[in-house]
Amino acid sequence: MNDLLLKRISIGLGIIGVIDTVYLSWIKFTSTVAICSVGDCSAVNSSSYSEIFGIPIAILGLAAYVVIIAIHLLEDQEGWIGDNALMLIFGLTLIGVLYSAYLTYIELFILRAICPYCVLSAVAITLMFGVAITRMLREN
Amino acid sequence: MAKSNRPAKGRSQPWLVYGGIVAIALLVTAVLVYSNFPGGFSSDAQIGPDASVQRGLTGNGYHYLGDEDAPVTLVLYEDFACPNCKIFFTVTEETLIEQYVATGKVLLESRPIAIVNAGSLPAGEAVLCAADQGYFWEYRELIFLNQGNLPYNRNSFKLIADRIGMDTTSFLKCYDDHVFRDELQQDSIAAQQFGIEGTPTLIIAGERFPKTGETSLPDVFEVLDQKYSEATE
Numbered sequence: 349m350n351d352l353l354l355k356r357i358s359i360g361l362g363i364i365g366v367i368d369t370v371y372l373s374w375i376k377f378t379s380t381v382a383i384c385s386v387g388d389c390s391a392v393n394s395s396s397y398s399e400i401f402g403i404p405i406a407i408l409g410l411a412a413y414v415v416i417i418a419i420h421l422l423e424d425q426e427g428w429i430g431d432n433a434l435m436l437i438f439g440l441t442l443i444g445v446l447y448s449a450y451l452t453y454i455e456l457f458i459l460r461a462i463c464p465y466c467v468l469s470a471v472a473i474t475l476m477f478g479v480a481i482t483r484m485l486r487e488n
Numbered sequence: 489m490a491k492s493n494r495p496a497k498g499r500s501q502p503w504l505v506y507g508g509i510v511a512i513a514l515l516v517t518a519v520l521v522y523s524n525f526p527g528g529f530s531s532d533a534q535i536g537p538d539a540s541v542q543r544g545l546t547g548n549g550y551h552y553l554g555d556e557d558a559p560v561t562l563v564l565y566e567d568f569a570c571p572n573c574k575i576f577f578t579v580t581e582e583t584l585i586e587q588y589v590a591t592g593k594v595l596l597e598s599r600p601i602a603i604v605n606a607g608s609l610p611a612g613e614a615v616l617c618a619a620d621q622g623y624f625w626e627y628r629e630l631i632f633l634n635q636g637n638l639p640y641n642r643n644s645f646k647l648i649a650d651r652i653g654m655d656t657t658s659f660l661k662c663y664d665d666h667v668f669r670d671e672l673q674q675d676s677i678a679a680q681q682f683g684i685e686g687t688p689t690l691i692i693a694g695e696r697f698p699k700t701g702e703t704s705l706p707d708v709f710e711v712l713d714q715k716y717s718e719a720t721e
Contacts (some may be wrong), residue, residue: 397524399524400520400523400524401523405524435505435509438509439509439512442513443513443517446517450517450520450521457639484506488503
């Protein structure tokens with residue numbers, strides 16, 4: 349598997365993350381569903397854990413995916429970002445993995461409700477982190 | 489995008505740099521986790537409805553607030569793990585009680601069910617154990633206020649019982665023995681068979697809101713005014 353393919357896989361995962369977080373942000377902002385039925389995304393997404401400094405975590409996740417994709421696209425450009433792209437991707441996806449682990453813990457043990465879209469994001473960022481490490485190991 | 493396979497430049501980073509990145513990532517995550525952690529236990533100065541509001545049990549054992557001869561009955565199907573039940577409680581209920589229940593226009597009957605998630609059943613059992621000691625409305629209030637802040641587990645339920653001033657020993661015995669589990673499960677099944685698909689579902693003077701297919705609640709007060717007018721004509 350060459351580096352270009354790995355990079356494309358990572359961008360693909362980032363796009364999945366963008367779609368997922370756009371959907372979660374939409375749920376958060378519209379709050380159109382005023383009834384809880386069986387299914388837990390509204391429990392997770394409306395809990396007090398779903399915001400940091402008043403900003404919905406879904407929006408922060410969306411921003412993170414957009415930034416990571418942008419860095420991938422700038423990887424081959426001249427300049428500081430291009431020179432340090434892999435390092436930046438590694439750092440950002442690591443934060444994503446650690447924070448997703450925390451949020452999954454909250455879902456399982458505090459809220460006792462699992463939101464499949466949140467799990468999807470956790471899987472996507474973890475795979476992106478794995479791809480970043482693979483690429484780093486190959487380059488060093 | 490420029491070509492992708494040109495020789496790497498500046499990419500052979502020493503491992504020390506990556507160690508630094510890991511340290512920064514851990515620090516950023518710690519800040520994010522710390523900022524996200526909600527405050528502790530929430531409670532009102534006065535827990536539960538005002539003492540002047542009548543309370544009692546219906547013939548089939550549900551708790552109600554208001555005058556038993558009130559012209560309009562509002563039956564509220566609620567799940568204590570449901571965020572929108574919490575929203576109904578925090579946004580609508582105070583006005584509902586002040587303007588409609590305390591004035592004798594409406595009788596508010598709560599029908600707890602457990603259908604939303606894994607926290608529904610333990611929370612419902614805890615509320616019913618509190619009800620056994622006569623603290624249904626008080627416990628229900630603190631469950632809603634702390635929903636999403638406290639984990640729904642034995643310790644939190646004990647903390648709430650303690651805050652209200654209940655006998656925690658017999659409360660925990662009731663909770664541990666699952667005294668009300670069967671009742672709650674049967675009520676939940678019966679409610680679903682009755683067509684309750686989600687919570688909160690209101691039945692105002694026999695009419696169900698939302699009706700099938702609707703996802704948002706109606707203007708409750710408008711409906712109550714209308715039903716009250718019809719009942720007192």
